[in-house]
Amino acid sequence: MQHGQVKPAPETARDPRAHLLARYRTVRERTEALAKHLTPEDMLLQAMPDASPTRWHLAHTSWFFEEFVLQRFEGSFAPYDPHYAYLFNSYYNSVGEQWPRDRRGLLSRPSAADVFAYRAAIDERVEGLLSDLSEGGFAEAAEIITLGLHHEEQHQELLCTDIKAAFALNPLAPAAFAMPEALEEEPEDQGPAANDRWVSFEGGIHAIGHEGEDFAFDNETKRHKVYLDDFSLHGTPVTNGQFLAFIEDGGYRAASLWLAEGWDWRAREAVVHPVYWRKVDGAWFEFTLHGLIPLRPDRILSHVSAYEAFAFAEWAGARLPREAEVEVALSKSDPAAGQFLDPAGFVHPHLVGRDNGLGSAFGTVWDWTQSAYSAYPGFRPAAGAIGEYNGKFMSSQLVLKGGSCATPPGHIRATYRNFFPPDARWQFTGIRLARDV
Template identity: 50%
Template sequence: MPPTRDPISTYQTIRQQSLALTVRLSAEDCCVQSMPDASPSKWHLGHTTWFFETFVLESREPDFKPFHPAFRVLFNSYYNAVGDKHPRPRRGLLTRPGLDEVLAYRADVDRRICQQLTTSPDDPALLALIELGQHHEQQHQELLLTDIKHLLSCNPLFPAYANAMPSTETTPALTWLDFPGGLSEIGHVGNRFCYDNELPRHCVYLEPYQLASRLISNGEYAEFITAGGYADPEYWLAEGWDWRIAEQREHPLYWHRHGNGWLEFTLTGLNPLVAAQPVVHVSLYEADAYARWAGARLPSEAEWENAAAQMQADPLAGHFANSQAFHPRPARPDAMAQLFGDAWEWTQSSYSAYPGFAIAPGAIGEYNGKFMINQYVLRGGSCATPLGHIRASYRNFFPAASCWQFSGIRLAR
């Protein structure tokens, strides 16, 4: 999120961006839930509003009254300290409130938040909570896109969410960049916003290593499939092999066999697979198996962040959701391409606390810390991430089986 001197304008812009993502959707699209891990678009719009109402307005308005008392439960995601929650797998059954009422809820809370910012424009506690809420909203903007993609993929008509954009058909040869290792500092530095899981900044020791110059392409991943990679347990973690068998997985999530080739479902519909584009929607299991087959491995998150620092990579230079392409592009001939944007990059690092990390008190402390188990870190952002939301220290995290996000592969060795 770019810096600004006008907090009201920033707030309104980010909130409007969420609404803009739903303009292409019908009311029916906004209500349906395609799997327990996903949420309806209408719920995302309601939950991000609930965040501001619950954590800002409730404590600051002298005569606070909720827009609707039931929304405290309906749109609570996982904040146990706030109270009861509607079961996540049943969010798609919420035909009421209707989309119009959810939009009215947003308008009401937006008006009241702007009143707070007008009355207390220099209140640091207020500004900090609203900034957290804005970054939270941007996370849900990406989730809204990936959730609607999964929903549309379940439709045999394979409907398009957006118009296709031209894409190059070539990608530069993969090369290896050397990093000397040694002591390196990772974690957020500076006075700009970060999440608590990016702190504290600390030293790590790295052995010398290499990182691939770009993400693995569809064409390279197809070679893994052709070579029998999905049929050979030699390349798979035991848990990954069991997942592959249980899911009957033989290719990435949105690939479809078509004669001797492949089609790929994207947010622009079902299209011929572009070999030069990065492979996406792979699980950690698939990413790790490919790396083993290729004679390499996945990087650690410390290696990734150290490389970003050494290359002086600019997070604003990547390919993000503002392009409106909503799909990764082939790599440019840069020394280190696609480090930010295009696809989240799986790392081999378990999502855990940095040395000295402490969970903040209260419900806000539930944002990150309680999820530090049974998940892996991804770095770099994707083509569905809002521009300005990502930084080198940003730690995304998902379970190893997750593949509905724009998750890709960068090799290390």
């Protein structure tokens, strides 16, 4: 997930310090709530090089505030532990060397208890700093703290997807989160026809990208104009039942449906179904953060690669949307209306929204696009270490839009640009079809 330069949101509260402090506490407490049901042993698991242990996420997000806030603004700064800058730095090469990413699961020390103590100490120092800074110093620090909070929210989603990837390897199919006592009442599956609708959008010249004083990562800028032909997006993301029909029709065996690189990946990895689907005694189940549950055909499909998405779209007689098309569609939807991360809730895609507009536009699953992740016209990375992340990853990745059920509420917007390589499946990635009009 990306990092970058930001502008703080305009402050409307009477007491900006109190407002920022309240948000700081909310974000930090949510991270720890996500680890509530995990054991110290769970927190050390690393399923693959792309994923990180829970313990590392907990420490890294604290190191960010220590490195970029306390070291810069604390008058008598001293590191909590000099070793942590090496152990918990991610990719900030201009800050210093890092422990190898693919070996984070080997760090049994510091212990989970040590990491929580580290978090508490950093929180105490940041909160003290917010009280002590002059007006000018506060304004400058608030910008970096705001960035740090959005950075931590990204790691909240990664914490969920990374522990899911680790638990999925366990034959006991353990649950990372408790299943809510009562899920929202869900209607019976109405079949594919209930969701078979398209929403049309007028082409022409559209402006995309971020502008204004609200928070945004640097890769969302600059706002610029693009030309689009008339297009339609499917009213809902692809469901489990629709993808099951693709499987049963031989979709994973039909080379003509696949990109060449995708076909090679499918063969090399022996992929025959979505990564978290399981067949038990002839019945389909899917692994979730709440354990193994029966596969519901009317729930939204998740955890598919862009290669699988391309193949399904070809099979369905459609295509994947372009980034600009999805952004134009999202700009007409409410970013607060969607299924987002709730540590006490159901962290798995719910049913599709059945309305007259674009159902599940925000949240639930990230929509793969066919657009390469590249710089917008006029893009300039932020100065210094915090500008390292976005620009240097603009190669061999595709853009995803809209957020997921593991994205924290209030974190997403129409201009948000997520990005992953096309073979990535451990994120809550789904499919929304597009077609030309």
